[in-house]
Amino acid sequence: MCPKHYARWRANGHPGKSNRWAQPLDGTDQKYCTLCDSVKPRTEFRPEPRRRDGYYPHCRPCASKASKAIRQNNIERYRERERLTYLSKKFNITHDEVRAIFRNSNGLCEICGGPPNGRGGLHVDHCHTTGKIRGLLCNSCNVSIGHFRDDPAILRRAADYLEFHQQPPLAA
Structure with missing residues (x-):
């Protein structure tokens, strides 16, 4: 993607897709959640300093559900990592x-x-x-x-x- 089109894509989002998240809700203390497709108060979002608006794109309940789903789908990998971390800390x-x-x-x-x-x-x-x-x-x-x-x-x-x-x- 050329720089001109990339800049337009970053400003307006993907063509043909709902792009309400890219449009700031200026003047309000609200933000659009990309997972549950609803507008909620900014207090429902975790802060993320690397993002333009300073918040994650998903509200806390949606982020929690997504995180749990990922963990359930990869439960063996998570258990192994937890065990490795526990043993490495315990035995240095x-x-x-x-x-x-x-x-x-x-x-x-x-x-x-x-x-x-x-x-x-x-x-x-x-x-x-x-x-x-x-x-x-x-x-x-x-x-x-x-x-x-x-x-x-x-x-x-x-x-x-x-x-x-x-x-x-x-x-x-």
Whole structure:
């Protein structure tokens, strides 16, 4: 589009389409919402300093509905981003480092080697004194380590106990 036509398009909008939004409602404290096709008070619009009139083109209720619809259509992407942000803030690492940890686990628990079970997916296991990430565990292994208070000596005694009391297989 040449500069002359672009300037005309910016001033008057797209030819053949309703263009009430381009026409300022001077002298009034109102603005046209492009989604619900109605004129509302400017207090119904969020401020946006980069726009010519200083407000978003959609009223708050319409913007909220549109935002919710976009989130629902992309819910998995939003959940992944929220989880990445949560983990990167909690453990002071970047999103790429979080992705690398999940990629290196191959989606399996580092203790039992099984897929995630119980609540959620894999859980980030970390040292409670240093905060350093140890790996990804399924819910069962993560809870078990917690019950043994992250103490290797207790875990060894538990393993010895299980081996000592292991029943021989029944003869068929």
